Amino acid sequence: MTSFLNERAIPLLRGDYTDAVGKELYAGTAELARVAGWSALDMGHHALAQRHFIQALRMARAGASLAVGCHVLTNMALQATLRGYPDEAVDMAQGAYDRARHRAAPRVLAFAELVEARAHARLGDAPSAAAALVSSERLLEQADAEPGDESAWIRYYSPARMAADAVEIHRDLGLPAAALRWNNRAAPMPQSAFTRSVGLRMTVLATAHLQNRDLDQALAHGQRAVTILSHVRSTRATDYLAGVVRAMAPWRRDPRVIDLSHLAHQAIALSTTGTAR
Numbered sequence: 001m002t003s004f005l006n007e008r009a010i011p012l013l014r015g016d017y018t019d020a021v022g023k024e025l026y027a028g029t030a031e032l033a034r035v036a037g038w039s040a041l042d043m044g045h046h047a048l049a050q051r052h053f054i055q056a057l058r059m060a061r062a063g064a065s066l067a068v069g070c071h072v073l074t075n076m077a078l079q080a081t082l083r084g085y086p087d088e089a090v091d092m093a094q095g096a097y098d099r100a101r102h103r104a105a106p107r108v109l110a111f112a113e114l115v116e117a118r119a120h121a122r123l124g125d126a127p128s129a130a131a132a133l134v135s136s137e138r139l140l141e142q143a144d145a146e147p148g149d150e151s152a153w154i155r156y157y158s159p160a161r162m163a164a165d166a167v168e169i170h171r172d173l174g175l176p177a178a179a180l181r182w183n184n185r186a187a188p189m190p191q192s193a194f195t196r197s198v199g200l201r202m203t204v205l206a207t208a209h210l211q212n213r214d215l216d217q218a219l220a221h222g223q224r225a226v227t228i229l230s231h232v233r234s235t236r237a238t239d240y241l242a243g244v245v246r247a248m249a250p251w252r253r254d255p256r257v258i259d260l261s262h263l264a265h266q267a268i269a270l271s272t273t274g275t276a277r
Helices: 002-014 019-042 046-062 066-082 086-100 106-122 126-145 159-172 176-183 195-211 215-229 235-247 255-273
Strands: none
Touching: 002 019, 019 046, 019 066, 019 235, 046 066, 066 086, 066 106, 086 106, 106 126, 106 159, 126 159, 159 176, 159 195, 176 195, 195 215, 195 235, 215 235, 215 255, 235 255
């Protein structure tokens, strides 16, 4: 992705074109840089991810695209949340929303509100997380009712995606019953097309069931997560698997937990060494 960005996309910006075409080129390249940044983040290369995100912000500004800039800054907020800086993430997500609230499509703003909710949840602030999640849901309803001139790159954010993230939000808040209710609203995802996402979702469900003191369901989802993520090379995936192992600590003498912990460590080792597919 980085080589394609540097060798194929960025050179196009040095050509001759009208202002209108130039804005589209810069906005499109900004979104490509954002994808490169997210790919780097997924592999744990946070410094590289940040460089790509900053590059994307500059290109979005050059392309006069507040929507793309909002989306990039929202991704940076999510990176801060995943790295353990949710207070910074709240400020970034709110800043992304405020700057674009009168210009960006509702779905773009809805994703900013979702990421703010995730950051509040990591801080243990249930009222603020709930308010941001409600705002995200309302904006999604508006987007679905009146799609308007909506860019293709934001269409992945759907009510089903929001519900899947809401599971993690309520898990982080220590509200497993609410997390499992939200899971009922999250549409099934085909493993063949969304391998990493399905695996991550299984880890979140496993930990929610552990919070609910339901070891049998936790083991079932944890086993599926290990099976899926053992074929994925992703630092984020190994972090989520390690989280399941930590959450099983109260049951560490249970033979089933011992077996699953062993398999999880094997999957983490495979992903870390790069021998996973």
